[in-house]
Structure formats: C-alpha cells, structure tokens
Amino acid sequence: MITLRLDAKLEQAINSTAKNLGLSKSELIRKSIYDYLGRLSNQNAWEAGGELFGKYSSGLGNLSTNRKELVKRKIKAKRK
Secondary structure (H helix, E strand, O other), X not given: OOOOOOOHHHHHHHHHHHHHHOOOHHHHHHHHHHHHHHHHHOOOHHXXXXXXXXXXXXXXXXXXXXXXXXXXHHHHHHHO
C-alpha cells in the first residue's frame, strides 16, 4: 500500500475524472500508473529524447559525414 499527498488541484482532477469514467479513485490511479510505466518501458532512445533531438538544429544535414571539413572551416574563419 502506498500513501501520497496531492495538491488540491490534482486531487480535484482525479476526483472528477474518476467520477466521469465511473471508476474509483484508486482504480483510476492504478490504471494511470500502469499506462505510464508501460509507455516508459516501451520507448526506444529516439522516442525518449524525441523532444530534444533537433531542438538546436544547425540546419546542416551532413554534420556526421562531413565533420572534419566543417571543423576546418570554423577554425580558419576564427583565425581571419
């Protein structure tokens, strides 16, 4: 058994959602936790970090294949 404290806003959301779905609060919370844990365990690396990938994109699609040339250009540009 687990006991936890909820803020008033979350508790009200749980109460109203459980009532609308015809579930007890415990059943709603139990199903929510199972669903959340299931989504966590089924994520691959791309899904887990999807919101971060490309967030600060350079706009260049060849960074991994042309990295040496790109670094050389950056160094030469700094020396000018």
